[in-house]
Amino acid sequence: MPDTAFVRSEMLPQQAPPITERGAVKWLRENLFSSPFNTVLTLIGLAVVFFLAQAALPWLMNSVWNATSLKECREIVWASAGPEATGACWALIRERWHQFLFGFYPADLYWRPVLALGLLLISLAPVLYYGLRKASVTLVGTVAALTLIALAMLDHDPTHLVIFALGLGGLTATAWVAPKRLLVLTVIYPLLGFWLLWGGSVWAPVGVAIGFALLVAVYLATKSYLGVVVATGAGFVVAAIWWLAVQTSVTTGLEAAMPLGMQAITSDQFGGFLLAFVIGVTAIGASLPIGILLALGRQSDMLLIKTLCVGFIEFVRGVPLITVLFTATLLLGYFLPPQTNFDVVLRVIILVTFFSAAYLAEVIRGGLAALPKGQYEAADALGLDYWQAQRLIVMPQALKVSIPGIVSTFIGLFKDTTLVAFVGLMDPLKGVTTIVRADTAWKGIYWEPYIFVGAIFFAVCFGMSRYSMYLEQKLKTDHR
Amino acid sequence: MKKSVFLGTLAATTVLTGAAFAGTLDDVKARGELICGANPGLTGFAAPDANGVYQGFDASLCKAIAAAVLGDPNKVKFVPLTSETRFTALASGEVDVLIRNSTWTYSRDHDLKLDFVAVNYYDGQGFMVKKDLGVSSAKELDGATVCIQTGTTTELNLADFFKQNNSTYTPVTVADDAEAQRNYLAGTCDAFTTDASGLAASRSSFPDPENHIILPEIISKEPLGPVVRHGDNQWGDVVRWTFNALLIAEEKGITKANLAEVEASTTDPEVKRLLGLEGDFGVMAGLDNAAFKNAILANGNYGEIFEANIGASTPIGLARGLNALWTQGGLQYAAPFR
Numbered sequence: 179m180p181d182t183a184f185v186r187s188e189m190l191p192q193q194a195p196p197i198t199e200r201g202a203v204k205w206l207r208e209n210l211f212s213s214p215f216n217t218v219l220t221l222i223g224l225a226v227v228f229f230l231a232q233a234a235l236p237w238l239m240n241s242v243w244n245a246t247s248l249k250e251c252r253e254i255v256w257a258s259a260g261p262e263a264t265g266a267c268w269a270l271i272r273e274r275w276h277q278f279l280f281g282f283y284p285a286d287l288y289w290r291p292v293l294a295l296g297l298l299l300i301s302l303a304p305v306l307y308y309g310l311r312k313a314s315v316t317l318v319g320t321v322a323a324l325t326l327i328a329l330a331m332l333d334h335d336p337t338h339l340v341i342f343a344l345g346l347g348g349l350t351a352t353a354w355v356a357p358k359r360l361l362v363l364t365v366i367y368p369l370l371g372f373w374l375l376w377g378g379s380v381w382a383p384v385g386v387a388i389g390f391a392l393l394v395a396v397y398l399a400t401k402s403y404l405g406v407v408v409a410t411g412a413g414f415v416v417a418a419i420w421w422l423a424v425q426t427s428v429t430t431g432l433e434a435a436m437p438l439g440m441q442a443i444t445s446d447q448f449g450g451f452l453l454a455f456v457i458g459v460t461a462i463g464a465s466l467p468i469g470i471l472l473a474l475g476r477q478s479d480m481l482l483i484k485t486l487c488v489g490f491i492e493f494v495r496g497v498p499l500i501t502v503l504f505t506a507t508l509l510l511g512y513f514l515p516p517q518t519n520f521d522v523v524l525r526v527i528i529l530v531t532f533f534s535a536a537y538l539a540e541v542i543r544g545g546l547a548a549l550p551k552g553q554y555e556a557a558d559a560l561g562l563d564y565w566q567a568q569r570l571i572v573m574p575q576a577l578k579v580s581i582p583g584i585v586s587t588f589i590g591l592f593k594d595t596t597l598v599a600f601v602g603l604m605d606p607l608k609g610v611t612t613i614v615r616a617d618t619a620w621k622g623i624y625w626e627p628y629i630f631v632g633a634i635f636f637a638v639c640f641g642m643s644r645y646s647m648y649l650e651q652k653l654k655t656d657h658r
Numbered sequence: 659m660k661k662s663v664f665l666g667t668l669a670a671t672t673v674l675t676g677a678a679f680a681g682t683l684d685d686v687k688a689r690g691e692l693i694c695g696a697n698p699g700l701t702g703f704a705a706p707d708a709n710g711v712y713q714g715f716d717a718s719l720c721k722a723i724a725a726a727v728l729g730d731p732n733k734v735k736f737v738p739l740t741s742e743t744r745f746t747a748l749a750s751g752e753v754d755v756l757i758r759n760s761t762w763t764y765s766r767d768h769d770l771k772l773d774f775v776a777v778n779y780y781d782g783q784g785f786m787v788k789k790d791l792g793v794s795s796a797k798e799l800d801g802a803t804v805c806i807q808t809g810t811t812t813e814l815n816l817a818d819f820f821k822q823n824n825s826t827y828t829p830v831t832v833a834d835d836a837e838a839q840r841n842y843l844a845g846t847c848d849a850f851t852t853d854a855s856g857l858a859a860s861r862s863s864f865p866d867p868e869n870h871i872i873l874p875e876i877i878s879k880e881p882l883g884p885v886v887r888h889g890d891n892q893w894g895d896v897v898r899w900t901f902n903a904l905l906i907a908e909e910k911g912i913t914k915a916n917l918a919e920v921e922a923s924t925t926d927p928e929v930k931r932l933l934g935l936e937g938d939f940g941v942m943a944g945l946d947n948a949a950f951k952n953a954i955l956a957n958g959n960y961g962e963i964f965e966a967n968i969g970a971s972t973p974i975g976l977a978r979g980l981n982a983l984w985t986q987g988g989l990q991y992a993a994p995f996r
Contacts (some may be wrong), residue, residue: 239979252865274708282710309859446737447710508746602738602747604698609738613698616705618973624840 197516198602240265243272245483247619270623278631281449281604287377287441289332291452293342294374296325299313300461301367304360305646311357318353318360319378359504368463375456378442381429393417407567421507446521449604449635456523458592461531465591466584468531469538470577474568476543487539494503494536502529526598534591541587546572578653585646589639606631660818682754682886682893683727683944691733694720694754701859702968702976703759703779705757712736715758715967718957719778719884719901723755726900726949731956736907741810745770748885755897756885759853761811775898778883778960780980780989782876783815786861789869791848792813796875800825805838805847807831812852815878835860849873853880853967855976862973896943903950905992906932907959909983914958932995958992973986 210220245251248267271278277496278296280288282452299321307313311586329342352359363370369383393413401409433439448456448564475487493503506525514520557567577584599608611627686692696704696712696858705716711718717736724734735751748756749771760766762774783795785804791798796819806813808831820827829845832838839860843849850857855874861867878957884901886894907913910929921933930936934947941947957963961983968976982988 250865277706277708277710282706285709446735487928504742508743508750512750568874600740600742602698602740602743604738611835612836613706616699618701618702618859618862621701622839623861625835 193564210460210534220314229252237264237266241268242266243268247578248621249619268628268630270614270620270626274610274620275630276605276612278450278627280452281610282447283443283452284441284447284501285451287443289329289338290440290443292328292332294371295455296321296328296346296370297363297367297374300346300353301360301364302590303353304357304364307357309358311354312356314360315350321351322350368393375448375452376443376445377428377440379433379437379439381432381436383440384432385425385429386421388428389417389420392420399416400576404442417605440548445521448523450606451611453523453604454511454592454595454599454606457530457595457598459528460527461591461595462588464531465535468535469542470573473542473546474533476539477546485517490532491536491539494533494538499533499597500529500600503597503601504535505529523603526601526603530595531592534587537587537590539583541580541583542576544577545576548579549575578650579648581646581653585642592639592642595637606634677769682890683896686727686754688715690718690728691735692724692727692755693737693753694723695739695744695747695756695758696720696736697758700856702855702972702974704736704757705823706736713967714815715779715963716759717968718963719757719904720755722953722956722963723884723897723900724944725956726903726953727800727896729946729948731952731954734976745885748772748887754886754893757883759882760885762881762883763811766885770931772885773888773894774881774883774885775836775894776883776901777881777989778901779855779881781800781855781880781882782980783812783851783880784851784876786842786843786857786870786871787848787873789871793849793872796873796877797823797825799827799849801827802844802848803828803830803833805830805841805850806839807834807852811878811880816851819877822857823921835887839863855974858976859968884959896945899943900950900953901960902992902995903932904960904963905983905990906995908961909985909992912954912959913953913962917954921951924992 194200198207199351211217231336231453236259240255240263242254242265245254245267246269248270251265251267251269253264259265276285276288280291283291296460296488303317303321307317323346324457326339326343326346326427330339333339349360366387369387372381373380393416394415396413397409400451404412432641472483472487475483478484478487503526507522510520510525532632552573553575554567557571562570596605599612604613605629611631612622614627664992694717695718699705702714703716704716708714720734720736720874721731723926725731728917737747739756739758740749741758744758744760745766746871747753756772757778758776759779760896761781762777767774787793787799800823804816806816806829809904813829813831816829818829830841832841833996834849835856837851838850838852841847843864850860852860854872857872859869861872864870884897886897906928910920910926910932912929912933917933921931921935924930924933924935927936931939932953934940934949936946940949943949946952957966961978964976964978964981965971968974970977978986980989982990984991
């Protein structure tokens with residue numbers, strides 16, 4: 179009985195969502211025009227982007243790469259885009275890039291800073307990616323390949339290239355076979371890098387290395403009866419005696435018996451990013467351990483140590499970096515005996531290190547404060563002594579918490595290296611830019627050097643920032 | 659207590675350093691290198707070129723001194739100094755001589771204990787304006803905005819000048835020369851003031867130099883010259899007479915190119931003394947008799963140095979003006995070489 183007139187026997191086909199609820203329109207509505215206020219903001223944003231592009235794009239489109247002076251750049255732009263047109267004159271970078279990167283480092287020795295940078299990154303691999311074979315090999319392999327390409331562009335002697343290729347290939351193979359073995363390179367890198375950059379007799383860094391070896395030997399030999407602190411102190415005393423009293427005669431003797439070295443470069447030939455990296459990397463590397471010790475000292479129960487650490491931290495944080503730099507270059511000149519040639523770059527590095535160590539100490543103290551008391555008590559309950567507790571329980575957690583702050587301090591420190599311009603060193607941003615602008619051929623140029631230098635700074639700082647985010651992810655053990 | 663120890667140490671080191679500076683000439687000879695404090699970036703005066711070698715008007719005088727003392731114009735190390743660090747670097751012995759466009763003033767002579775031994779460039783502060791502003795004299799700048807570098811004597815001169823003329827101005831302070839140029843070209847200020855040599859160098863770098871004029875008024879005296887430490891007269895004399903030798907060479911028409919010829923043919927007794935052919939004049943100053951000949955050979959005479967670095971044939975195109983020899987109506991006048 180057909181008492182129902184109509185029965186739907188199949189489902190209607192699905193219809194596409196309305197136009198406002200799909201695709202680009204939906205995205206625009208949700209993200210850019212979701213409310214009157216957001217619509218206004220979007221329109222303002224678009225206007226800003228439009229005006230910026232209107233101002234900058236023609237300038238960028240008219241870029242000139244081949245010219246010998248700003249005047250020639252302008253003529254090329256006028257010829258191609260009509261009079262009154264403006265264009266970027268990258269020819270300046272093309273002609274002077276080596277001064278932005280290396281300062282006054284002798285051109286035929288550019289392979290030394292390039293190799294030093296390559297080895298620096300390779301020696302960082304086991305620190306950045308400890309025990310991770312794939313990441314280590316990727317980093318070491320990429321860096322080795324890039325370094326080799328750079329070296330091939332600088333030096334056309336095939337025998338040299340074969341030596342470099344073998345060495346860098348060997349390091350990549352080590353990263354593949356035993357990534358942790360690369361730590362050996364990390365340990366010797368400070369002296370190796372120093373020797374590569376400054377040159378001179380190989381025996382001077384070897385002498386310094388012997389001092390450190392003595393320090394470690396004395397520490398290991400006496401640790402069991404003297405305790406960590408006294409053993410370290412004893413090691414320092416022995417090493418200091420070696421460095422101050424014995425080393426010079428031994429190294430001069432060795433140098434006389436077996437002269438081995440390469441052309442010495444003085445610090446005043448350093449400049450540009452080479453200088454920024456030397457100061458930045460050394461200060462970053464040295465300030466972390468000093469900062470940790472200062473943070474621990476500040477929490478110490480021993481009045482003397484606590485007072486000294488607090489005094490140091492508060493004093494340094496209360497003084498602007500510029501003051502510290504002027505002290506390093508000017509005031510020390512009065513205090514030191516005349517004719518002492520205490521390298522100005524070294525002076526700046528030492529004071530910048532102390533400066534950032536004080537800031538790091540406070541960052542790390544923040545990390546220490548974030549640890550629940552139970553962690554300290556658990557360490558005590560396990561019967562660990564102070565240093566074991568710090569090394570195994572406290573520091574790994576405190577440092578993990580402090581990573582964003584530590585990396586911020588590092589990034590700030592790296593950018594602050596440009597302040598050395600005020601004491602007459604050739605930093606890339608102001609120092610080299612000033613000398614380049616003083617050339618009659620390039621006087622009057624403004625944005626191009628800033629953009630070039632800024633881009634490199636951005637790349638380095640952005641890299642540090644991304645690595646810190648990766649590290650935070652990797653070390654994330656909580657279950658929030 | 660602590661303070662007195664600190665001051666005592668400071669005094670002791672000052673005495674020590676003072677004593678050690680007594681013989682800069684001997685120090686330079688022993689070192690085999692002249693250390694010259696220089697400006698790392700002043701167009702035409704001193705700046706490293708693409709190969710990192712310092713070139714310029716001031717740098718050439720450093721090279722001439724190195725040639726006079728050590729016989730080789732390349733035995734000179736340039737230490738880049740900022741305007742803040744320059745006098746301290748000289749006083750603390752970091753550099754032997756400071757040739758960094760420094761103005762000779764009373765207080766620098768007395769208060770800073772420095773000696774200005776010569777004036778290698780007579781400069782003065784001037785104004786540059788755009789032609790379409792319709793101004794032909796600095797006295798018509800009443801109410802103008804003026805771009806000026808902070809913390810320099812130019813700032814004080816400017817204030818004095820406008821006060822004297824009972825006129826007002828709005829300063830636009832900028833950090834350095836490049837900023838000043840940029841602001842001036844962008845129209846932030848009507849006039850741009852700095853030393854006249856700097857104005858000429860800036861104007862030459864503009865896209866449209868013909869649309870800018872440098873006003874005729876020079877509102878200050880800026881005698882720029884080499885500086886040495888107080889109390890080391892022997893060294894001061896060496897620097898002064900190296901500069902004088904370059905002036906005398908121009909006066910006598912001795913150039914780098916014709917020096918050998920002049921040496922062979924001259925009958926002028928002063929030239930003979932200058933070139934070390936007669937008498938022991940170099941030895942008198944503690945140098946070699948050929949010292950001043952070497953100084954001239956380094957970069958040529960004063961006029962040649964001027965022309966090569968900042969003169970009419972260069973993009974900067976400065977006229978000799980006050981820096982012409984006294985025989986040509988300028989102020990450059992060397993004492994007789996006898």
